[in-house]
Amino acid sequence: MKFTRFLIFFIVLVLIFFGIIIIERLSDEYVLIKDESEINIFVKKVKYKRGMVLLNDSISLSGNCPMLFKAKTNKNPTVLGDFSGPYRLIKKKSNDTVKIVIIYDTIYFKFIDITK
Numbered sequence: 001m002k003f004t005r006f007l008i009f010f011i012v013l014v015l016i017f018f019g020i021i022i023i024e025r026l027s028d029e030y031v032l033i034k035d036e037s038e039i040n041i042f043v044k045k046v047k048y049k050r051g052m053v054l055l056n057d058s059i060s061l062s063g064n065c066p067m068l069f070k071a072k073t074n075k076n077p078t079v080l081g082d083f084s085g086p087y088r089l090i091k092k093k094s095n096d097t098v099k100i101v102i103i104y105d106t107i108y109f110k111f112i113d114i115t116k
Contacts, residue, residue, distance in 0.1 A: 030054060033061040035113040038093035046085045053081050055089065065098055065109040080109050 033039060039059070047054040053063040063081025080098065088101040091111060098109040 030058055030060040032114075033059060033091065033111075035096070035111070036094055037091065039089065039091045042088050043085045046083070048081045051081075055085075061098070062112040062114050065112050068097070068108040068110055083107075 043055045045056050048063050052060045054060050065080040067078055090099040096111045098111045100107045
């Protein structure tokens, strides 16, 4: 009798756990940047979540976009997910380059379209 109660309790906990995970995955409301997308925004808030960079809590793109030039030292950031705001992010339509403008510096990244 005790084992059946324990088993039922365990199954309910597992179902609740998976339910929370499904709700969390479905509740993310953001626009995913694709290859054919064009964007020019001023980014104030940056979050790195599940390999994705969330910009201003509404726009998402891959955080693993590599720089298009070799960094001089290992201390420099090398992927898009390493940068925090504020900065201007620019991507032209059907172009594989993402440009970040931080004050007077411009850094170019190769865009990775995760939808393909």
